[in-house]
Amino acid sequence: MTSFRAFRIHHDDAGYRAGVETMDAAALLPGEVLVKVAYSSVNYKDALAGTGKGRILRTYPLNGGIDVAGHVVASTDPTFREGDAVLCTGSGLSETRDGGYGEYARLDARWTIPLPPGLSLRESMILGTAGFTAALALLRMQDNRQTPALGPIAVTGASGGVGQLAIDIFSRAGYEVHAISGKADHFDFLRSLGATDCIDRHQLAFSGKPMDSARFGGALDNVGGGMLGGLLPLIAPYGNVAICGNAGGIAFDSTVMPFIIRGVSLLGIASAGTARELRDRVWQLLAGDWKPRQLERIVTREAGLDELPGVFARMLAGDSFGRTLVRIEGTL
Known part of the structure; x- marks a missing residue:
């Protein structure tokens, strides 16, 4: 894997701009866990970041998406092995490090959560x-x-x-x-x-x-x-x-x-800044006793990377309902 598609956000002398582009894997910010992304989601914070309507990112350029779920491709941390299903939410994604709107993401092992039994990758990002x-x-x-x-x-x-x-x-x-x-x-x-x-x-x-x-x-x-x-x-x-x-x-x-x-x-x-031990506790509850019964009804739209600008516009206009799941092309 040398290059892949991502929804990338820039702010430089040419102004604020965001869109799908092809980037090199070497341009991803450092992290111990490289993940092939299956799903992400759209939150209000993502819409602000992706349109420049809110000052969300602290460094540029970055891939958008504060949620990510997928499978480990490689890891320098022994906690994670190739093929492991993992997720990450917040924790600097699309703020200080590249987020989930890309076919690959490189994550900080401290905030990477093994997918709990009882949740699929898809369900984890309907939750997000x-x-x-x-x-x-x-x-x-x-x-x-x-x-x-x-x-x-x-x-x-x-x-x-x-x-x-x-x-x-x-x-x-x-x-x-x-x-x-x-x-x-x-x-x-x-x-x-x-x-x-x-x-x-x-x-x-x-x-x-x-x-x-x-x-x-x-x-x-x-x-x-x-x-x-x-x-x-x-x-x-x-x-x-x-x-x-x-x-x-x-x-x-x-x-x-x-x-x-x-x-x-x-x-x-x-x-976004929840301590790791509390994160683990919350995700165990979401996979168990507190798992929503109506997840598939709450996700009202699925979108690809190219559709994100329209999703952001509707959300900021108050015309969104429920959850939007982002399918990352080439991973399903």
Whole structure:
């Protein structure tokens, strides 16, 4: 293997540009594990990076794609052998090192995860960063004593990839899930994933009071901004709000009252930099007790490398639904 196709992102004197090109394997950044890529996925962060709408990459040029799954071709780390099925999410992919949008990827052994029994490579990338984020949120909430007895879990941005996977994962773990979305035409689908109730974001009126009647036992918030500020007064005593997105803005208004009167906890979910031992724990759960039941229904589109610009444009325009799986040509 000397050359291969990749969706590569540049930013230099000629400006910001990205697209499919042929590159030499020697141009891949160093890493112990060389992988022939089978699948990747599309996350909001990928759309920002691939269009230049967000300052995601810290060095250029790089291959896009914060998720990757495939088979080991060669490894200088004895942990991995040729033919091993592996995956990697976050961990600097498409930020400081080449990502999964290429027929080959060279990975850092520290962040390369052996594919857990119970998951296929395809399933691992339907999950990808989105599923990992949802499961990490639940794990952190449960480590902070979240239980189904505290009440229903509100999932905001429920029509997106993280939201849909969270509905399935949380409901499978025994929680009643209330889905909050601005796309009412998707409510029947969200119920089929396990949501007990669906709430139209446009009809959700917050009182603006520092404290209000407890409505939810906890929440997974993909939105931030006014949504996060409005949810906090509605959380039951000692419930947790896990925040993992900022589609509604990076700032929010609140008071200390939910925290000091009800003991509500606000948990930050930073999936890209999660410690290795915690990564292993999350992926074992995703392959076992928390494996979503509706994975094949949650992936609503499959795309090749050449189709990525159109996928990015639709996602940034708010016209995406569920998960997009990226097939890497020449590996199937």
